[in-house]
Amino acid sequence: MSIEVHNLMEDIVLRDVDNIMKACGCCTCEQCRTDVVTYALNHLPPHYIATNIGRMMVELQSLEYQSRTDILAAVSEAARLVAEKPRHDQKN
Ligand SMILES: [Zn+2]
Numbered sequence: 001m002s003i004e005v006h007n008l009m010e011d012i013v014l015r016d017v018d019n020i021m022k023a024c025g026c027c028t029c030e031q032c033r034t035d036v037v038t039y040a041l042n043h044l045p046p047h048y049i050a051t052n053i054g055r056m057m058v059e060l061q062s063l064e065y066q067s068r069t070d071i072l073a074a075v076s077e078a079a080r081l082v083a084e085k086p087r088h089d090q091k092n
Contacts, residue, residue, distance in 0.1 A: 008049055021079045043077070
C-alpha cells in the first residue's frame with residue numbers, strides 16, 4: 001500500500017486566490033493566476049498530510065484558522081506583484 005501525501009496549504013491558497021485577485025484588481029487570466037499561486041505557495045510553509053487518514057477537512061479548518069493572516073498576506077502580496085508586472089503578454 002502506498003501512502004499519498006498532499007499539501008493542504010495548496011487547497012487553501014487555491015480557494016482564496018480568485019477572490020483576493022479580484023479584490024486587488026489583478027488580471028485573473030490563467031498565467032497570472034498560476035504566478036500568484038506559485039509565489040504565495042513559495043512564501044508559505046507547506047503543510048503535508050497523508051491523504052488516507054480521512055481527517056482532511058478537520059486538518060484543513062485547523063490550518064486555515066491558525067494561518068489565515070499569513071495566507072492572506074502572502075496571496076495579497078503575490079497578487080500585487082503580479083498586477084505590477086504581469087507576464088501574460090510575454091512571449092516565451
Ligand atoms: Zn493576466
